Amino acid sequence: MVDDKKVNQVVDPGKGIAGAEDGPAWELPFLLLSGFRALIDRLHGELAAQGHPDARPAHGFALQAIGPDGATASELGRRLGVSKQAAGKTADRLAALGYVTTAADPADARRKVVRLTPHGLDLLNRSAAVFAALRAEWARQAGPGRVQDMETTLRALVPASDRYRLDAAGWLGG
Template sequence: MVDHKNVNQVVDKGNAPAADTPGYELPLLLFAGFRSLIDRLHTELAAQGHPDLRPAHGFAMQAIGRDGATASEVGRRLGVSKQAAGKTLDRLIALGYCTRTDDPADARRKLIRLTPHGADALTRSAAIFDELRAEWAKTLGTDRLRAMEADLRTVTPPESFRLDAAGWLGG
């Protein structure tokens, strides 16, 4: 069980190494690293013409993919209901990141497709992540960063690369 009184102390330690750290520190550090990357990504995306994008939007656009998807497919990929996916998709449509079109294979279905603006956001995201990774390599050293990535691949199964983080975090 997490000692909530000490969580802030653990998070505030910064880079101080500890011989034996409590188990709950690992997920907090991993999440802090993730949050740092995502926050920096969105700051840079805003500066590059995508000020309205939020982290959930990135997951949704990944779930749509280059070939498009139905709202039900997006919901399944994100681990949320069709209605929750639909709300996010409606917002992305309103912002110009995707559009709703007829499915050429089934006239009863609607496909969500990325617009050029949405594809641009994903392309820019990939480039920004490359820049952020390069910054981490400069800070930590290339060998240490590669070792950390290799270690994370060792302890996480391949199916861990999923898009349902937003649904999973939401409960």
């Protein structure tokens, strides 16, 4: 439950609530977001150096949502938490960058299926390799086992159904 005494306290962003042992509670989501942002920014710097200068964070979410079997714009929109029109624009942008192709659905010629190209698969494979290197770097910096402990703790706190959500871009966009 929420402590009503703390709800009415004024929070100084530089200091937090007086008496907080490990820092102000509101800092946790910012630290998690900052850690995410640090990893993603480093990832995209490395991807640019490896031949993917136009890749953006939202593209990674979309490519994962398309997956190995492809997706229609409606399916892509549902997976990303955006409208069908927004998903269509994302697919068009990814196609222009060479990460996906679109073709008529063999089951229903009225629908188009978005599929990953070899260039899109290369982006996903390189992303996985860079994430592995960044995780190893964090483990070296934080000390043996601390990154693993953090991951174990987050797995315990985050419901399994929410661990690999791809709708973050739509959620952040409001």
